[in-house]
Amino acid sequence: VKMALVFGRMRISKTFEEWHAGFTAHQEARQASGIEDVLCAPVIGSQEVIYVVRTAHPRRVHDLMWSDAAREVIEASGHVMGSETFVICDEV
Numbered sequence: 001v002k003m004a005l006v007f008g009r010m011r012i013s014k015t016f017e018e019w020h021a022g023f024t025a026h027q028e029a030r031q032a033s034g035i036e037d038v039l040c041a042p043v044i045g046s047q048e049v050i051y052v053v054r055t056a057h058p059r060r061v062h063d064l065m066w067s068d069a070a071r072e073v074i075e076a077s078g079h080v081m082g083s084e085t086f087v088i089c090d091e092v
Helices: 016-025 027-032 059-065 068-076
Strands: 004-011 035-042 048-055 085-090
Touching: 016 027, 016 035, 016 048, 016 068, 027 035, 027 068, 035 059, 048 059, 059 068
Parallel strands: none
Antiparallel strands: 004 048, 004 085, 035 048
């Protein structure tokens, strides 16, 4: 199965630690959708985070984020919905 790395960047309205707690709480939902966490980190000098996930189905990252089931948890983490950008790369 060909895997892709999805690099996501988004603004957050809370601290990185608060955002990360929500991101961690949502990990099981990502795993159930075939999305494996690789890393996440705050952007220096900006109220943003970068995260990287591995998946065979990159579209699921966006679809899960905007699903009714996940949206409340994601918004509560401080993720500014609509601010996200994604770069999808082949894993080599």
